[in-house]
Amino acid sequence: MPLSTQPETGDDQYILVANLDNVRNLSNILKAIHFKDHATCFATKNGIKVTVENAKSMQANAFIQAGIFQEYTIKEDSVVFRINLTVLLDCLTIFGTNALPASSTALRMCYKGYGHPVTLFLEEGGVVTVCKIHTQEPEDTLDFDFCSTNVINKIILQSEGLREAFAELDMTSEVLQITMSPDKPYFRLSTFGDSGSAHLDYPKDSDLMEAFHCSQTQTNRYKLSLLKPSTKALALSCKVSIRTDNRGFLSLQYMIRNEDGQICFVEYYCCPDENIDEREP
Template sequence: MSAIIETEDPVPIFNAVSTSVRQLYQLLNCIRFAPKVQIHISPEGIQFAVEEGRVMQATAFLDKALFTSFTYNPPTSDDNDTAEPPSFQVSLTALLETLQIFGASEASSRFSKPESDEYATSIRPHRITAFSNQTLGMAGVCRFSYLGVGEPFRVILEESGVTTTCNLNSYEPENADEIPFNKQELEVKIIMQAQFLYDAFLEIASMTATSATSSNRLKVVASPNSPFFSLSATGSLGSTTVEFSKSRDLLDTFSVGRNWTQYYKFEMVKAAVEAMKLASKVSFRGDSQGVLSLQFMIEVDGGGISFIDFRFVPFISGDEDDTESEEENYDDNGEEV
């Protein structure tokens, strides 16, 4: 008679549960400009990072407070010492599609307009009531789990008694260095409502449709004197400049020591538009090397706050001169002269 040996299931290095699938989807959707995302797990939370061509990077950090349950079991090395926190890559496209299985992108949440909820009221419109999705169990539950190196990143979704398990293949992390940003040598620091920056980009985008004659470059000017802060670009439909006054009604914080002018690829900076739509505030910073940092503060369910950071490398000095000459080749109507 043979004995039956029972083996215990391995303990995951990381396990987290969230009751707001749509919230996770919208935060990660802000950085979906790359096919893969690098995941870094730590006792404080989980970081998702993407990059493009070493000239554009974005990170979304989900603090453990955003989850109803967050468990981190540090991996150990062969000599029983605590190993480095796990880091790996997964397909960002597959992860976002997984989070949409139950229609997370259309579900009601605080990011939607109040009228999208049939039972919403004008008094504390986002409070939880007896008819809220959270109370009725309609918002769904999402569980992240990771066993260790070489194992898949597991996403388990539960809604209305239906459970779906998706195992996303994990890949070796890339040893990509962060775009250096010198906080000790800040040339520009501006804090404003993200809605104002979003409106400015919509205005610029409407006049800079991509074409063979479009410069496709965003010019950023900050100065201690008027016009203080401006964004401009030239495209096939014309040139557009949006200027911001120093008024406290527009800029919560304005710190510019000297004239600061830089050029960036417009399509890259435009990738931050989704974050602009969700955020309540944005910190616009530039260092002495021209690196641009956009840090978005996003209010999430339960009164929490999440941050999404973008960094952009400017065009080099020679390219700036080319940009100036390109802009001079267009008249006020955007026609080539």
């Protein structure tokens, strides 16, 4: 009997219960931000946000809306805990990752509260596995203070265009330079690697461009080592929103459609490596 249809036994003891008929709808999203072992989970009535950070310079957030789950119950305004993301993904894929949709793994995730483990009940083909993962004291996460009122430039691209770009970029470069402008070159990606400088331009009327809102010319550099993990989300996504604010901070928001056709979002924030005052020719 699927976990989502089993009688609720002892659920009163949990402050968070979430059911999924297909665990891959969760594991695939979490893989898109899995570049460090630990993550901080924030649960509210709207769903769960999972945050991973690196070097105080980059942050990734996966947003799993409550509507993605077949059942989602939370008894407090907010629930926060830190968890080993590597272990969580190992548990979520305990039945393997290549199962056919007809034999998808069902998940029931339960959490009693501070100091307690997260308990996972995974069922496939009548076999139920129970995993308990210790939680840790949540750490303060970075506040990039990235608000829409300070956004200078924003474009929305079909992801295939950016995937092709990352495949062509010179990864021996330490930085990726991004130019966004209301005038030519409009949107330019530049690298400075062993084989010299390389530029890739996107006209604002490109078939790949879904929206173009640039108010002033900005050129900023970002460490490629910080941006590389975001290619995991890029590989899964269908669209990507690229925004920069008045400080040159970068937001990459990926729209990902899961196996059931539902939409989730993964967002990466990255601070600039250095500011470029002069425009590249």
